[in-house]
Amino acid sequence: MSHPNQFDLFRSRRFLPLFVTQFFGAFNDNLFKNALLVMIAFHGLSAAGMGAATLVNAAAGIFILPFFLFSAFAGQLAEKYDKAILARWVKILEILIMLAAGYGFATHHAGVLMGCLFMMGVHSTLFGPLKYSILPQYLKPPELLGGNGLIEMGTFIAILLGQIAGTLIISHQPHGETLIIWACVGVALLGWLSSRSMPAAPPPAATLPINWNVIGESWHIIAHVKKNRTVFNSLLGISWFWFFGAVYLTQLPEVAKTVLHGDAQVYTLLITLFSVGVGVGSMLCERLSGRSIELGLVPFGSIGLSLFGVDLYFALASAPAGQYELTSFIAAAGHWRVMADILLLGVFGGFFIVPLYALIQVRSEPGFTSRAIAANNILNAFFMVVAAGMSIILLKAGMSIKGLLLTVALMNVAVAIYIYSLIPEFMMRFQVWILTHLLYRIRAQGLDNIPETGACVLVCNHVSFMDAMVLAGRVRRPIRFVMDHRIFKIPVLNFIFRTAGAIPIAPVREDPSLKDKAFDRVAEYLEAGEVVCIFPEGKITKDGEMNRFKPGIEDIIRRTPVPVIPMALQGLWGSFFSRKDGAAMMKWPRGIWSKIGVAVGEPIPAEAVTRTLLETQVAQLRGDWK
The missing domain is CATH 1.20.1250.20 (MFS general substrate transporter like domains)
Structure with missing residues (x-):
């Protein structure tokens, strides 16, 4: 089965009508605006005695002014009313604006065209909050980044095509003005028709009073x-x-x-x-x-x-x-x-x-x-x-x-x-992304088993010093790792772990107070609804086989009952950061961009959690791929 990608969204009614509506809106903004600028620059259109250069700069200001004046109002409307219905009304407004602009083009009336330019700014102001805030309602979390990417791609391509088309159409003489009228009104109608296929998007704050x-x-x-x-x-x-x-x-x-x-x-x-x-x-x-x-x-x-x-x-x-x-x-x-x-x-x-x-x-x-x-x-x-x-x-x-x-x-x-x-999180994520993508090709399975919200504990086998980095690079939610204090102190990685809120821990015989503090922080994170990850073996494997799970996981779940999700890392044994053939990071790297795996099992309810069950589940997920 092929891996789903963002282009699959074009086959979905949850996305395609929104994309087409947004595309035609951005296209028409620039179709109309560039046609107007060409008329000012090359066809002698003027208003109030202003020269071409002054009028061009005034046009830029007129278009952007509504974003200052009406963005707050547009945001309230998008919270209070169904966004799909609101989109249709905004598109009807666009049709009316383009009809008025048709009169302006036909009569070379600069005042009317400038007024329509202002109203197209209003149109874009009203549609902006709607198009982005509707995406989380239409799309699943894994689709959100791809959906935003397609919207941005479509917007910039529409802007480009609109600029080119506006310039070419209005420059077509002797019928440029007539052609641009038909083009602007036609595109507005297409945008309205596509908006009619947008699914309902119920308002998140229907009782919000309009300020x-x-x-x-x-x-x-x-x-x-x-x-x-x-x-x-x-x-x-x-x-x-x-x-x-x-x-x-x-x-x-x-x-x-x-x-x-x-x-x-x-x-x-x-x-x-x-x-x-x-x-x-x-x-x-x-x-x-x-x-x-x-x-x-x-x-x-x-x-x-x-x-x-x-x-x-x-x-x-x-x-x-x-x-x-x-x-x-x-x-x-x-x-x-x-x-x-x-x-x-x-x-x-x-x-x-x-x-x-x-x-x-x-x-x-x-x-x-x-x-x-x-x-x-x-x-x-x-x-x-x-x-x-x-x-x-x-x-x-x-x-x-x-x-x-x-x-x-x-x-x-x-x-x-x-x-x-x-916000150090940005740079921390950058370092994680660079390290994991340069070193590994990661095949992930079962990531959807990790809930999008709510507290849970991830348990995983411990193969190398890169385990936490690999998991952090693949799991969508921020993870609070419980890790050996010696790994926590590794230069460069220490910045990442501190920024990610990792929890250093030491064996009882080495520092009993640090272990108590670690368990207290784990409880705080879980009570706050966050994701905590522990490596129940307590140490990195020396022979590639899993060590016995220690009872700490049972103590954590007994104190804060939350679901536990078993995970397994595959393919890291033998890497530069593992202990195969001696101490980690003290041998020649075996290569870069190695293929490794992350397998995630189904959540286990708190009342069913035992270290023996978790050890068995993680071993099954890992299989023979060490």
Whole structure:
């Protein structure tokens, strides 16, 4: 049987109608907006005597203004009403806006078109909290990361296609205005039709009173979400990405024109590479994380953003001189590095934001997810405005476009260090992810036997010094490991274990007080509904065979009765970190990316737990693969 993957969601009514609705919405936003900008820049559209440059900047501000004004209101609506029904009403609003825009295009009425641009901003503001907060209702936990990746991929591809289509359609003379009217209204109708197939999504807070005080409610939801440090810093991380992306995407036209000496087709190529990169990175998240929300991808993404942002500066500095159209630009080998950097910026951007969106969805308190997404939209808009302001100031002060891009890439390093110092869990997960993925190919079976919520104890055989790392890298929930104090103190691993809340323990004959403290902490974790993992053998095997289980597991369950889940590690015997052929980590490694296994059995009720039963279950799960 093939392993399920994110693309299977396209065959599900739980996801496909939402994806199509979101795709058409993002496509229409950019179809309309780019057509309007082309009319301003090339067809003499003006309003109130403003020049083309002023009107273009005003259009950017008009579109983003609703995110400041109505995000809090949109978050409340998505909590209070069925999100599927709300999506249909938002799509009806889009149809009405596009009909009004049709009149504006037909009459070249700038005021009407600017008003429609503002209303399309309202449309996007209303749909934003809905599309992300509905995913946890539609999708199972293992599907959540893949679903977010597909949404991000679809959004960036829709933005790209909308920009290209808007420019091409409105430029088609003499019928450009007529064609764009049909296109905008037609896409809005398609979005409404797809929204009608979205399954019901009952409101999590149907009795929520609507606060009409926009400023007060915006401040309230941001203050509320700040209480959850992980979620709030995830919001800041996503907003920083939009700051980073806004600077790069805003400067790409000038990069193409004045730095690379290319034409409009070269700019289209660059924006295509970035958008495709984000789509590829978003889709790869599920494969790289094993269908779990892997926070380790976030530092991986931020490292890539800085690395390729800095490299882009040097690639632009060494780009060949001359005038280029698309074919000659691609043919020049000196441009390949530039194209690779922009593509990889998009890929690592996908690695960065997709896990953060999924984390917000699972870590936000029930009944507040939509408002957390609304807070994210407010912060995104603020960061993008600040990005625009900073860019204007630095460029007016004499900084080159290349220098501006380098500055933002270096700022990304400082921001990453700040965020990861506030939440060490990100860097801890990154180290776990890097170590386990470089060293092993892990085949996991039965992970669904571990409950998504509630306390439980995992028991596993003890084969090597990497056992805890392997389990932490495959189990979706955070695990509190009980481990030998000597393993706990190993350099580098100590940071990971401390950040993960591991519990050092020592034999009674060595330090009885440390054992008592360990059992007290285990009880605290279990009473708080967390997952604890112990290795009941009490020591790493010296011959590849399992040691007898000690009675500590029975003492733990007697004190705090919770389900116990047997697990087995397979294939680690003989590895560099095992004691085969002598002391661990004192022999030549047998290789990297070795195939190993993790097998998880069904939960055993607390009243049935005995160390003999658990030892038998773990031995059966392990089988002959040591």
